[in-house]
Every structure is written in C-alpha cells, then in structure tokens.
Amino acid sequence: MANPPKLVILDRDGVINRDSDSYVKSLDEWLPYPSAIAAIARLTRAGWTVAVATNQSGIARGFYDEATLAAMHEELGRRVAAAGGEIAHIAYCPHGPEDDCDCRKPLPGLLEQIRDALELESLLGSWMVGDSLRDLQAGEPLGCRPVLVRTGKGERTLANGKGLDDVLVFDDLAAFVDWLLDTR
Ligand SMILES: [Mg+2]
C-alpha cells in the first residue's frame, strides 16, 4: 500500500490505563500503565503520530462530566510529555448506546474525526490498538490494521474469539510498540 500514515490510534481504557467495569469516573480512578506512557513516548520519538479514540458513555450516563474527562486527558498529556512524547489528538464519544450517534465505537466516527483533525486523506494502513472487539471494528471500514492487547478486557475479548481472524495480539501496548519499532 502506498505510504500509509505513520499513525497509531489507541483505545484508552484497558490500553493506556486500567479499565474498570464500573467506569473510570474521576482523575483519582484514572490509573495509567507506566509502560504504556513510555511506549507512547517511544512511538513519538520514532516519528509516529499517536491519537486516541475513546468511548466515554459514562458522560451520557451521568457518572462524570466533560470537565472531569478533560482533567484526565490533561493528566495523560502531562505524563506523556514528561516521558518525551505527544498525543496528537484525542477523540471521544460522550454518548450512550441509545443516543444513535455516529461516533460510538464500533462505528468509525471517532476515527474519521481523527483523520480530519490530523488532515489526513485516509487512515488506510494505520494501526488501531484496542482491548475490545468494537475498537478494532471501528477501524475496519477505514482500512486500519487491527491490534488486540491482552490488558483491560483483552483476555475476555480473546476468549470470546469472534472477529479476530486477521488481528495481531500482544500482551500490552509496550509489546506492540516493541514489535512495531523493530519491524518498520
Ligand atoms: Mg477499552
């Protein structure tokens, strides 16, 4: 494929920070994996662009508000910057499953927002890293290459087994980045 963008799109919960079945509702509950922060910085230093696409239906459900989410994302940016990296864009869906929006993964809306924010013509050949099947499904119509990590809900997704035929599987984001920077 011709010049795929050097772009890695990450799901947030379960990939960058610990996931919780009862939602990550406050800055105190936002607990990043140190190895994931370091991995994002390694991508940046190797010339890759990193973006985040995250479903945050806890906003629609009233568990936290946009200001709290912004505080989490500022903290994420601070930690990544302290490690020498950068996140180019964070796209989030604040809606719930009943809201009929076009951005809640598995729909591709968040990834289209990232494509447009980064002024890319296409996401073809970029990487989509998630711990849930819907993360990978969101990238499929746009030609993203799917990567499943075993952190967060990853083991559950793997045990379920559906829809993973062409998916690369890694222990965590750091292991994927090791592989990516080694082979490309
Ligand atoms: Mg997740």
Ligand SMILES: [Zn+2]
């Ligand atoms: Zn949405």
